[in-house]
Amino acid sequence: MASVKRKLHLRSSVVALLALVSLTGSGCTIIGNRYGEPIDVAHAGLEEGVTDVGRIVERLGPPTHLSALPGGMVMVYEYVDVTERQLGINLNIIGLDWFKVAFGRGLAMREALVLVVDDAGSLRTKEFRSWTEDIGKGFGFQLFFAALPTVDKRHLSGPPEQFGWGRAALDPLPVTLNAGQSIDSGSHGIEMRGTPSSLGQRTLEMRTRGRRKKGSGN
Amino acid sequence: MKKHLLPALLLALAIMQPGCASFERNQGVANAWRDPSVAAPVIGQTTESDIIQALGPPSQVIGLRDQTVFYYLTERREGKGAILLLYNWVKEDTIYDRAIFFFDRNGVLREYGFSKEKIAPTQ
Numbered sequence: 001m002a003s004v005k006r007k008l009h010l011r012s013s014v015v016a017l018l019a020l021v022s023l024t025g026s027g028c029t030i031i032g033n034r035y036g037e038p039i040d041v042a043h044a045g046l047e048e049g050v051t052d053v054g055r056i057v058e059r060l061g062p063p064t065h066l067s068a069l070p071g072g073m074v075m076v077y078e079y080v081d082v083t084e085r086q087l088g089i090n091l092n093i094i095g096l097d098w099f100k101v102a103f104g105r106g107l108a109m110r111e112a113l114v115l116v117v118d119d120a121g122s123l124r125t126k127e128f129r130s131w132t133e134d135i136g137k138g139f140g141f142q143l144f145f146a147a148l149p150t151v152d153k154r155h156l157s158g159p160p161e162q163f164g165w166g167r168a169a170l171d172p173l174p175v176t177l178n179a180g181q182s183i184d185s186g187s188h189g190i191e192m193r194g195t196p197s198s199l200g201q202r203t204l205e206m207r208t209r210g211r212r213k214k215g216s217g218n
Numbered sequence: 219m220k221k222h223l224l225p226a227l228l229l230a231l232a233i234m235q236p237g238c239a240s241f242e243r244n245q246g247v248a249n250a251w252r253d254p255s256v257a258a259p260v261i262g263q264t265t266e267s268d269i270i271q272a273l274g275p276p277s278q279v280i281g282l283r284d285q286t287v288f289y290y291l292t293e294r295r296e297g298k299g300a301i302l303l304l305y306n307w308v309k310e311d312t313i314y315d316r317a318i319f320f321f322d323r324n325g326v327l328r329e330y331g332f333s334k335e336k337i338a339p340t341q
Contacts, residue, residue, distance in 0.1 A: 011225075014225060015224060015225050027302070027304035027305050027306065028304075028305060028306070029305075029306040029307065029308075030306070030307040030308075030309075031307070031308045031309075032307075032308070032309040032310065033309075033310045033312070034309075034310070034311045034312065035312045035314075036312065036313075036314055036335065037334065037335050040334070053320065053329055054261075054328075054329035054331075056331075057318055057320075057329060057330065057331025058331050060331075060334075061316060061318075061331050061332060061333035061334050061335070062289060062316035062317060062318035062331055062332070062333055063318075064314075066280060066287065066289065066318075067280070068280065068281065068282045068283065072283075073282055088306075119283055119284070121328075121329075145237065145301055146301075147299060147301055147306040147307070147308050159245070159293070160291060160293065160314070
């Protein structure tokens with residue numbers, strides 16, 4: 001008898017939960033953006049003073065960023081995997097049948113390998129790091145059937161500088177006037193994805209948020 | 219039978235309203251270095267001119283102290299997603315197909331490499 005009662009109680013609870021979720025919940029949303037592939041540094045066999053640039057590009061392929069340095073060059077390999085998890089709550093309980101509020105949190109799994117090669121083409125310095133970065137939280141008011149991001153992750157999703165190279169003459173004046181020192185030229189150093197624009201050569205370009213949106217995404 | 223109807227209906231309401239999407243975008247130069255009909259570069263023999271004739275203008279040219287680098291890049295963004303009531307997901311993968319060529323002062327190939335990530339040739 002007690003077992004039957006328990007079953008009935010369980011069934012009513014499940015029905016109530018399903019009803020509640022159907023009426024109020026928009027469930028969860030997962031938005032992922034992946035850039036490139038994980039860096040296979042373990043099988044690259046990199047040895048300082050031994051490995052040369054030919055072996056590096058043969059084993060790892062072309063780097064994400066490359067720049068001349070005094071006495072050599074620097075190569076950076078990058079991998080970024082961004083995931084935003086959202087919890088949505090349907091607003092039909094207050095009469096807004098087509099809308100929900102969404103709370104999101106973004107995490108980025110990142111890998112970076114920095115290699116400095118001397119003028120003779122020999123590996124001078126190497127460093128590999130892998131880490132998870134909290135990229136922020138967000139809150140949004142959305143149509144209930146939409147899956148839109150609430151966390152701003154544009155700083156990690158900009159196009160590669162190789163695509164902006166031939167377009168440089170059309171940039172805003174402060175950017176063009178400082179093209180000689182540009183970090184995107186491959187001759188004045190490099191920067192990783194997500195680096196704030198209030199740093200180094202970028203400060204000369206006086207980029208505003210609006211310009212960044214239209215520009216290289218940095 | 220009737221007792222299962224309501225839970226089944228609610229469950230259907232919860233999960234049977236799917237929408238799905240798929241998209242794809244290419245950007246950059248045509249990745250002719252993946253084309254089997256293009257001759258493989260030979261270190262010490264292939265010149266800048268050979269590479270440009272075979273692959274077209276590079277995405278970026280970089281001047282090092284005594285070397286020139288041709289950097290070719292093709293990007294493909296592939297996305298898909300499902301919009302359900304209880305669970306939505308959207309996933310976008312950006313794949314980079316790259317080729318890099320290092321030339322000496324005389325424009326002769328010193329080193330080259332292709333990325334492990336590949337995209338089927340776009341031409």
